[in-house]
Amino acid sequence: MTSTIEMKKLSSKNIVSPKGFTAAGVHCGLKHKKKDLAILVSEVPASVAGVFTTNAVQAAPLKVTKEVVYETKKMQAVIVNSGNANACTGKQGLLDAYEMQLLAAQKLGIASSLVGVASTGVIGEIMKMEPVKKGVELLNPDSKLESGIDFSQAILTTDTVMKNTTYATIIDGKEVIVSGTAKGSGMIEPNMATMLGFITTDANIASEELQKALSSVTDCTFNSITVDGDTSTNDTVIVMANGLAGNDPLSPAHSDWENFYTALRLVSEDLAKSIARDGEGATKLIEVEVDGAVSDEEARKIAKTVVGSPLVKTAVFGCDANWGRIIAAVGYSGAVIDPDKITIKIGGATMVENGEPIQFSEEALIEILKQHEVKIFVSLEVGKGHGFAWGCDLTYDYVQINASYRS
Structure with missing residues (x-):
């Protein structure tokens, strides 16, 4: 273990700042005017970890994303929409979630099994797929900070502000960046809520170790916030780690493990507090x-x-x-x-x-x-x-x- 944790908050960076990540966000028509479709992409298949809602009623996109996280154990992209939760939508909802996965994969030229899907918005309405299809064609992810902002805007519902945070640390003498963005304003309890969180890092870490770290961090961050006591059907937090920083593989036995773990915890805590601060109608x-x-x-x-x-x-x-x-x-x-x-x-x-x-x-x-x-x-x-x-x-x-x- 390192005796001193090296950490720096980067206020001018966002979700695309770790090496090898790109993003995009557009308006496709699921909402009246605001951006409502987004994509986050890694240059290479990334190690992945995820935590999901504890609600027994779970939206169709969660089934698709869980397959990627728990079966493929690698993720290269995640497509996200706001304006429609695709929850409680029966067999058609699941078909639509798989179609979103396929559309994104075809757009990027990668395997469908490497694409996660996340949705947020009104429960019980069938997804309008024509706007989604047209929107996917408009998604042109790149690494500009503006593109990271577009992604963060496109995932919002009743949020009044974007929620972004980034930290840099040192592992094996190399800079490693951990960055996150989230949405969430109501239905924030217990154990996450109507919240979506996406964390990117260029750290080299296997999916199994990443999952353990995320699960541990979640207990004292995302699982420690509440707005109104309601539990959503769509809660998802995804971490993608593509290894492009070039450090040796991370595990608790690594001398710089605490640097990585602390960066992941701080990103998660910042996002969790931002969600609580932006609770629907909140002033404090x-x-x-x-x-x-x-x-x-x-x-x-x-x-x-x-x-x-x-x-x-x-x-x-x-x-x-x-x-x-x-x-x-x-x-x-x-x-x-x-x-x-x-x-x-x-x-x-x-x-x-x-x-x-x-x-x-x-x-x-x-x-x-x-x-x-x-x-x-x-x-x-x-x-x-x-x-x-x-x-x-x-x-x-x-x-x-x-x-x-x-x-």
Whole structure:
């Protein structure tokens, strides 16, 4: 293991920045005006890893992509559309997903088994394939940063902003880049949500090791966010690693493993927090940190319960320092706690210490709660577990957006 992790955030880079990746995004007609069809391509077949929704109802594209991830174990491209989830669409939906895979493969001149498919949008509507067919012909992927932006724009639904992040690290003396883009704004729970995430890297790593790393990273990033408690049918996070950086194959035994793992975690955490921050109608990002749980898993469980509580979310929206809602959520989380050892802080101001209420300045707390990022800290003192979760406030606009999503 390296004693010092070498890491640099590259604010001017995006999904096409790792060596050998190209992308494109166009408007094909699935949505009224905005870009709605995109493709991400590796110069060579890449190692691949994926994590998917826990919903028992899964959209047709997931079946196609899972075959690529778990059976082919290599991916060279993924075609993505917004405006239609192709979920709950029966046999026709699966045929359409396979047709999208074939259209992309033919466009690129590669095997269909190397192409993943992802869709997001309205559930229960049959895909309009004619616009997709025409759109595929318009897709001309290249490595320009603008093309990476086009890709990021084309995958959005109710998102208000694009979500991009990139880190560079050093492995075997060579620069390795890990970059990601995502969409997600509502239905963000539990274990991902109406979210799509795509991560590219030029690191040399086998699919099996990449899958282990992604699964581990997902637990403390994508699985630690919530917006509204609903679980989507289409959640997908894909990582493609094409090896063009030229480093020796990565595994936990590699001396620079922590550099790669940390870059993957930071990209995933940035994307997860961006999704929580951009929750439908949200005005604030809420971060909950839990310390002293019996395990890291229990700490994340408690943090996610607190940040997912509608009463906590509305209190933050209303700038109400109602710590009773926080301690109640801790209590019903199902985790091991001792009520007499709980300490709660909001933005550094102590509300409860060792189970006893502490006097605080209401005016000072209102100012803390007015900030765009609100941090809640919970100490349990029953173990050494530590974890985070991220979410957003619950606003009037959330109801308005989701009351008219189809229409």
